[in-house]
Amino acid sequence: MPLAYPATAADWRRLAQQRLPRFLFDYIDGGAGDEATLATNVQDFCSVRLRQRVMVDVQQVDTRTRLAGQDCAMPLALAPVGLAGMMARRGEARAARAAAAAGLPFTLSTVGICPLDEVTAAAGAPPWFQLYMLRDRSAVQAILHKAWAAGTRTLVFTVDLPTTGVRHRDTRNGMAHGGTRAALLRISQVLARPGWVRRVALGGKPLTFGNLADQVPGGHDLNAFKAWVDAQFDASVTWRDIAWLRQQWQGRLLIKGVLDAEDARAAVDSGADGVVVSNHGGRQLDGVASTIRALPAIAQALGGQTELLLDGGVRSGVDVFKALALGAHGVLIGRPWVWALAGGGESGVRSLLQGWQRELAVAMMLAGVTRVQDIGAQHLDGPFFQPH
Numbered sequence: 001m002p003l004a005y006p007a008t009a010a011d012w013r014r015l016a017q018q019r020l021p022r023f024l025f026d027y028i029d030g031g032a033g034d035e036a037t038l039a040t041n042v043q044d045f046c047s048v049r050l051r052q053r054v055m056v057d058v059q060q061v062d063t064r065t066r067l068a069g070q071d072c073a074m075p076l077a078l079a080p081v082g083l084a085g086m087m088a089r090r091g092e093a094r095a096a097r098a099a100a101a102a103g104l105p106f107t108l109s110t111v112g113i114c115p116l117d118e119v120t121a122a123a124g125a126p127p128w129f130q131l132y133m134l135r136d137r138s139a140v141q142a143i144l145h146k147a148w149a150a151g152t153r154t155l156v157f158t159v160d161l162p163t164t165g166v167r168h169r170d171t172r173n174g175m176a177h178g179g180t181r182a183a184l185l186r187i188s189q190v191l192a193r194p195g196w197v198r199r200v201a202l203g204g205k206p207l208t209f210g211n212l213a214d215q216v217p218g219g220h221d222l223n224a225f226k227a228w229v230d231a232q233f234d235a236s237v238t239w240r241d242i243a244w245l246r247q248q249w250q251g252r253l254l255i256k257g258v259l260d261a262e263d264a265r266a267a268v269d270s271g272a273d274g275v276v277v278s279n280h281g282g283r284q285l286d287g288v289a290s291t292i293r294a295l296p297a298i299a300q301a302l303g304g305q306t307e308l309l310l311d312g313g314v315r316s317g318v319d320v321f322k323a324l325a326l327g328a329h330g331v332l333i334g335r336p337w338v339w340a341l342a343g344g345g346e347s348g349v350r351s352l353l354q355g356w357q358r359e360l361a362v363a364m365m366l367a368g369v370t371r372v373q374d375i376g377a378q379h380l381d382g383p384f385f386q387p388h
Contacts, residue, residue, distance in 0.1 A: 015343025033286025041313030053368030073103030080130035085113020115210030160257030246271035299327025317359025
């Protein structure tokens with residue numbers, strides 16, 4: 001029975017599962033290997049305990065802050081998610097509009113369905129833009145030029161994808177295979193969701209990687225684009241390439257995909273304006289640390305010299321509070337907004353973000369703090385994930 005009033009990320013996940021073809025739901029929901037890191041990303045947040053305080057004047061709680069130089073209603077941005085436009089009709093544009101209404105940044109993925117100009121028009125302002133280091137450096141330059149011309153000033157550069165992780169759910173659904181058998185499997189899953197066919201497959205065209213249209217001549221379907229993208233992942237990238245990127249991009253540069261303190265320092269030395277502690281949502285190397293566990297050591301290593309964000313495992317406004325208490329300046333969320341998008345469209349994303357802001361405000365009140373800038377280790381009930 002459908003939920004009348006979804007209240008949590010888990011509620012939106014259940015609705016997304018009911019509405020999406022299985023291969024699309026598993027693409028968003030799944031992780032690498034046995035999905036141990038995917039699980040610990042969430043579980044380790046649950047192990048962090050907060051210190052409740054009473055008899056503090058918390059009438060004027062303010063969740064506002066700034067991320068990447070942008071005013072935000074709370075310390076949260078929507079993370080880049082590939083193929084989000086397959087989860088709802090013109091999905092990235094709708095999510096960007098919901099983020100703008102909530103006063104939050106939206107990050108458009110290189111492999112999003114909606115092109116940058118469509119997302120900018122929908123939101124009324126340019127989004128942050130996410131990019132990988134492609135083998136074709138001229139393609140990188142062309143994409144950067146296009147993003148700058150569209151008004152984007154914050155680039156989120158993903159560095160933890162020299163190759164794609166081993167994702168067994170995708171294999172089981174035929175996503176890693178060609179041929180008739182795999183196609184028939186996906187067709188059967190699509191036909192089991194006629195509402196998705198009507199809303200997205202037919203009503204959401206064109207379903208291509210909008211930001212790569214100029215880079216894939218003659219590519220008229222997702223398979224052609226996917227083959228090009230897979231061939232473009234560059235396993236030879238080093239920090240020297242990031243220094244080159246810094247010369248190409250004059251706006252803010254956030255390096256996403258850092259789990260190690262030494263790598264965080266290298267990112268700053270290469271010219272990054274910010275670091276995103278991330279394990280790609282548990283989708284790359286299974287068995288690595290959760291992001292919330294890795295955060296304190298990275299925060300100590302950077303010593304406040306650069307902006308520090310986190311993604312992976314954040315499932316509520318209370319989790320946002322925990323990330324700030326352990327050293328982050330803000331968080332990015334991926335799966336939760338995509339679940340809400342798939343389960344409820346633009347209004348679903350708005351509802352999710354409104355609920356999280358309320359949860360953050362309540363957590364602040366009950367912890368006895370009125371500004372997000374004042375959240376710190378003093379609001380934790382005990383030491384958690386201490387740096388070595």
